[in-house]
Amino acid sequence: MNKNLNAKEITSWVYALHADIKDAPYFEGFWPIPHGVSLNSYIVKSDKVALIDLYRDWEDAPEKMKSQMSSIGIDLCDIHYLVLNHLESDHSGFLKDFRKMCPNAKIVTTKKGAELVEKFCKAVNDNEKDFQNTAVQVVKTGDSIDLGQGVVLHFTETPNVHWPETMMTYEEKSKVLFSCDAFGSYGCVGTKENPSRIFDDECTEEELIFFEKEALRYYANIVASFSHFVKQAIDKFSSTQIKVVAPSHGLVWRKNPKRIINDYIRYAGYNTGGELEKEICVIWGSMYGNTKIGLDAVIEGIKEEGVNVNILEIPSTNASFVLGEAYKAKGIVLAMPTYEYKMYPPMAYILNLFNRKHFSGKKALRIGSWGWIGGAKREYDEAVLPLKWEEIESYEWQGLPCAEDKTTLKERGRELARQVKNS
Ligand SMILES: Cc1cc2nc3c(=O)[nH]c(=O)nc-3n(C[C@H](O)[C@H](O)[C@H](O)COP(=O)(O)O)c2cc1C
Ligand SMILES: [Fe+2]
Ligand SMILES: [Fe+2]
Helix, strand or coil: CCCCCEEEECCEEEEEEEEEEEECCEEEEECCCCCEEEEEEEEEEEEEEEEEECCCCCCCCCHHHHHHHCCCCCHHHHCCECCCCCCCHHCCCCCCHHHHHHCCCCEEECHHHHHHHHHCCCCCCCCCCCCCCCCCCEEECCCCEEEECEEEEEEECCCCCCCCEEEEEEECCCCCCEEEEECCECCCCCCCCCCCCCEEHHCCHHHHHHHHHHHHHHHHHHHHHHHHHHHHHCCCCCCCCCCEECCCCCCEEEECHHHHHHHHHHHHHCCCCCCCEEEEEEEEECCCCCHHHHHCCCCCCCHHCCEEEEEEEEECHHHHHHHHHHCCEEEEECCCCCCCCCCHHHHHHHHHHHHCCCCCCCEEEEEEECCCCCCHHHHHHHHHHHHHCEEEECEEECCCCCCHHHHHHHHHHHHHHHHHHCC
């Protein structure tokens, strides 16, 4: 464990704690995190002490949290309140142990959160006893807890960002918003030279752009299905002065909190009628290259119109990254052959995710090669119906594309690019 990892002071009564998870392959068990992810918690310390959000027992995260707490003279048993904004296991996986170590700390959460506390803390074998008696204080929008000396926690329910029980906590004196998953991102925040790094103002512009890219991938993977609720949640704070955005993953934004708030407003708009980026995301998969030859003509056409194009091959590009890129693009090209009378299976998986995450508002072109009698088109047409995309007339050919096919494909690419430009 890194001994230099200290709690970071936001104000003299609010501290950020974090654990960088570096070696886990996936988040939520299937989203790759090659750059890791941070788990952030916060201490608000006045006459009484509150811990905002907890960790999952992941790598040595709870140990890191405890050692950072001791760097500011706080022990687990000093905690009066454990505020749980969200009960997903990345923030509550350590809860059962926490309750054993700290039975007097009051858990503060929403009504739905309280139900989940019991469900996620129940005894799973005879050697364990349930911790049903630990006090849980249910809060709702408008409720607050006074920690003394003007330090007050205010609670706002923000349901379905991205679980039903979620809330955000705002500390009145420091004007820090503890937003849990909202405004979060993938990516470890500490560096080798500065393992305690956590603030936006400790990053270069290039590093901030990296975190925004990871925030968008995180959003597209995890939050996108709930964009309407994200907008409602952000609206609830429209008249609140927010000096610091303190999420449960990623950077703490104290220099420019508006930057990540505006990013999230833009992300939430991408699938709820807001403006998409005037670029084209090409997603393609091919068994023997016949589809790729036709696709090259489409790409040529797009480039001739001067529209930015981002080309992703599947399945070698993991779906998590495909979602991150495709989510923001106004234009989309899906190129795949027919496979057993249906779509090439890796593309079916991508379209399934697009549907689950409600990737709407796109202009799309689907192309592909077939060998016997086709079939991909039929499955594709059914799969995209709920998305209500505007489709350029799709194009298929048998085997290799001939010169005439290529001319048509290039023109379809140009047409899509023109529509994206003029959208
Ligand atoms: C396992 C397998 C299943 C296939 N199933 C179909 C099919 O159901 N209908 C069809 O028209 N062609 C089918 N084909 C033929 C391919 O669609 C055809 O070879 C196409 O040109 C492959 O394009 P690609 O080189 O881009 O992978 C199949 C080919 C393979 C290898
Ligand atoms: Fe979550
Ligand atoms: Fe989370």
